[in-house]
Amino acid sequence: MVGHSRIRAWSPSLSGVDEVLYADITDHAYPMHTHEAWALLIIDKGTVRYDLDRHEHGAPDHVVTLLPPHVPHNGRSSTPHGFRKRVLYLDSSQLTEDLVGLAVDSPTLNDPRLRLRVHQLHQALRRPEDELEAESRLALISERLRDHLCRRVASRGPVRDPGLAYRLRDLLDARFVEGVRLQEAAATLHAHPAHLVRVFSHTFGMGPHQYLTGRRVDLARRLLLDGMAPRSVAAEVGFYDQSHLNRHFKQMLGTSPGRYARSGRPSRNEARPV
Template identity: 55%
Template sequence: MTHGAPRTATGPPRTATGPSRTTDGPPRTTVSAWRPPVPGIAEVFHAHFTEHAYPSHTHDTWALMILSDGAVDFACDWHRHGVTGSDTVVLLPPGVAHDGRTVTAAGFRKRVLYLDATVLPEGLTGRAVDGPVFGDEVLRHRIHLLHGSLGHPGDAFEAESRLSFIRERLRSHLDALRTPRRPGREANRLAAALRELLDARLPTGLSLQEAATVLHAHPTHLIRCFKQTYGLPPHAYLTGKRIERARGLLLDGRRPAMVAAAVGFHDQAHLHRHFTRHVGTTPARYAAGLRRPPS
């Protein structure tokens, strides 16, 4: 249990650093994460990975990413994309499965803004799936400046203003893309119903047979419909949602043991294993920077 009221991190913490890489040791990872006092921004995430592969997962937020250096290969809704260069911007929409992995020995450095789903209209999700990568030097520079203002708690008004111009430019890119593909109506209906059920039962979970009984569908048909609609199987979606909820609670200052129980993991070790696989660092290291003064 935490002692006293949960504390929200509102400034950039010191970097949480993984072990240095040796010949037989694990790769070096550095991660910083915080929640700024800026409407529309759910989380700021800076990371350097030399060897990491994100499993397929979803977010409730828009993920807006730029690279400082290196290269990334990722899939969004089954389509793979490669990202390099300093003028490239990646926008991943809410609720759409994606992964990511390093492609060179040097790895990559990235800066990500997780934007509330309300920052961009839900109707633009399909277009973002069709075109998640923008070669836009002006947009990239605006995002770079926004990250700079987010490093100073007193500059929230400046950051909010910069976000407004970024949102406007993202809208112009998405509006120019073609109409998105439409999934099958029956598959979409069953997948959406299962997704609502999983979201409602996030802390407690449910068995596949129970879900099939509630939704009056065969278990394997449910899985196929869900994967066809969202790009990943139901169990992977549930794990990803729990990790996303865990990140929020850790940013609130909750201890990893409490977080594990609150989001539905069996124990802290269970959270540790999946969190490290998804985020590239352990829950303890992710939270460690939040207990130190901002740098």
């Protein structure tokens, strides 16, 4: 039965992700089936039991599950209360076919940092205006998935390449209004996208998307104090729309662009010189 299932699915603009699926399943059991893409799954409520390559597995809410393409699997709730899941379907640009056997052997990844990153990517994908953030998070997730499958997670430490980090910062400084896609930056600087994100974050203590957003907010502040209307400022500094500006402006400064612009103006009750 599927009467009490709630489904939301869409194809994001982010290259590397074919589909995003949210599902709140109460009374449905998935039959054996396959996918062409890699299914990266996190559970927000309940526990899923599934068979993969004739072996039973469990997906509780604190792990990440990676189901490889073309390998039959099913899925069902382990309790009468159902489960709620979020799935990213990744194409072969993120994980290659030669990793399928490793994923069949170890589909369950008990990695809190990876689970947090998957959750953060889901949040970014709900905001199509934050393309660089989504690209950056996907690059780090795909790298960590490959490391898990190849058993390299424990060996990866801090990456120090300040020269590359500063070159990326220069590129972001030159184009923070129009924006820079991560793949474009990687091609320009001849570096892997995930490596770019990691060296930048290690050098400056923030991700490239956070730096770019900060530059946009900084310019927005100056334009607002010069008298430009908030709705015009958003487009002028590279934000998707006014709500995009409002969200990041308030997150950074604790107030809205409109209130910030009015903050230095004399109020009606302010004493005037005699």
